[in-house]
Every structure is written in structure tokens, then in C-alpha cells.
Amino acid sequence: MKAFLKFDFNVLTKKVLEQKLGEIGLNPIILSFGEVEFLENISAEKMKEMTVLLNEFGIEIIENQKSILVQKIKDTITEMVNSEEPLSVKSSVYLTEKLNHSYGYLSNLFSEVTYTSIENFIIIQKIELAKNLIINNQLTLTEIAFKLNYSSVAHLSTQFKNITGITPSAFQRIIAKRRLNTFN
Structure with missing residues (x-):
């Protein structure tokens, strides 16, 4: 038997993060899609444990600043595309306002790191x-x-x-x- 499921990636990811990180004694604050804050310092050992745990779900921790910004661009685009309300501004303006960088900079960085354009x-x-x-x-x-x-x-x-x-x-x-x- 086949069943067709509808699910919200944001809710699913948030639940996985809260549940799995809670299992190892961490209490994340989900700031936005792809961004998590911890109020306590995390030891190197806990960081390794968290990395292994999250990798099981295809979630990786990003440490390089360029990669972090590219991931924020991807997350903002995903949020923008999946929004219930249609955008009243161009996507370039939306990204510029959300990420506080010029669109030229965001576009060049995205292409440099991903080998594709933001538009694509x-x-x-x-x-x-x-x-x-x-x-x-x-x-x-x-x-x-x-x-x-x-x-x-x-x-x-x-x-x-x-x-x-x-x-x-x-x-x-x-x-x-x-x-x-x-x-x-």
C-alpha cells in the first residue's frame, strides 16, 4: 500500500533538532530556518556528538563564513518560495533586505560557492x-x-x-x- 504524505519541512526540522539535541542535553533556540543558538557553551566533545547525531538526518554544522552566508541565502530563498503570501517585491530586493548585503555581493558569492546562480x-x-x-x-x-x-x-x-x-x-x-x- 502506498500513502501520500504532506509535511512541513520547517516544522519537521525544528522537531528533529529539538528532540535529538535534547537527547544529548542541549537546549537549542531555533532562531530561523537553519540557524540555532545555544545559551550555554558547548564542549568540543559535545560538538562532535552533535555533529554525528545531526549527520544521520542530513544536517551539517557550517563553520566557514562564506558557506554560512550561502546557506542563509538558500534558507531565505526556501522561506520566500514556500511563503503563503506572494512577494510584493523582487527576490533581489527581498534577499538584500533580509541579509543586509548588496544583491551583487550575494549573487557573486552564491555563484562562486555553488557554481549556479541565485536565479537558477x-x-x-x-x-x-x-x-x-x-x-x-x-x-x-x-x-x-x-x-x-x-x-x-x-x-x-x-x-x-x-x-x-x-x-x-x-x-x-x-x-x-x-x-x-x-x-x-
């Missing part, structure tokens, strides 16, 4: 969300395009096909066929 990362995040929304089968393609701030379904379809190799409609048909085969 935003598109990939939007397409991942579009795929999840299609799988959840609650919104039409028009509603998905609007939610993701696309000017039209055609624009969404073009970017979707560029990233996945298939159109959103073809993706819908594949999901529908899998569901049909699962329940038969």
Missing part, C-alpha cells in the same frame, strides 16, 4: 514546490502559477520543462496514473 536556485525551488503542489492535487496549474508568482501558466510550464524535462501536465498525468495503479 530560485527556479529549482519553485519547480520543486510546483511538483509537490501537483502531487497534493489541491490546486490547478493556474492556481499554482499564481501562487509561485509566475506571469502565466505558459511561463511556469516552460521553466518546469526546462528543469524536469516534462511539462506540468505530463507530470500530472504520470502522478494520476501512479495513483490509479496503486489503488488497483
Whole structure:
């Protein structure tokens, strides 16, 4: 039997961090997506224990300043794309305001570290969300395009096909066929 699950990555990650770090006697304060503060000093031994524990869940501790800022850019983009409210400003302005750096600096750093552009990362995040929304089968393609701030379904379809190799409609048909085969 197959079951389709919907979950919130932010809530899931927060619970995992609180639960697992609590098991080793640490009480984190979750500041924002990807940022945790501890009120007490953490020994080198506890740090190693925490690193091993979090690596099991694909969570790693970032220590390099450039990597930290790149991770903040990724987290801010993920937060921006997954926001319930559509953005009223361009993503470049949003990132600049949230991270207190010029967009040129953020863009150059991101490209230097990740070998891709911020714009491409935003598109990939939007397409991942579009795929999840299609799988959840609650919104039409028009509603998905609007939610993701696309000017039209055609624009969404073009970017979707560029990233996945298939159109959103073809993706819908594949999901529908899998569901049909699962329940038969």
C-alpha cells in the first residue's frame, strides 16, 4: 500500500533538532530556518556528538563564513518560495533586505560557492514546490502559477520543462496514473 504524505519541512526540522539535541542535553533556540543558538557553551566533545547525531538526518554544522552566508541565502530563498503570501517585491530586493548585503555581493558569492546562480536556485525551488503542489492535487496549474508568482501558466510550464524535462501536465498525468495503479 502506498500513502501520500504532506509535511512541513520547517516544522519537521525544528522537531528533529529539538528532540535529538535534547537527547544529548542541549537546549537549542531555533532562531530561523537553519540557524540555532545555544545559551550555554558547548564542549568540543559535545560538538562532535552533535555533529554525528545531526549527520544521520542530513544536517551539517557550517563553520566557514562564506558557506554560512550561502546557506542563509538558500534558507531565505526556501522561506520566500514556500511563503503563503506572494512577494510584493523582487527576490533581489527581498534577499538584500533580509541579509543586509548588496544583491551583487550575494549573487557573486552564491555563484562562486555553488557554481549556479541565485536565479537558477530560485527556479529549482519553485519547480520543486510546483511538483509537490501537483502531487497534493489541491490546486490547478493556474492556481499554482499564481501562487509561485509566475506571469502565466505558459511561463511556469516552460521553466518546469526546462528543469524536469516534462511539462506540468505530463507530470500530472504520470502522478494520476501512479495513483490509479496503486489503488488497483
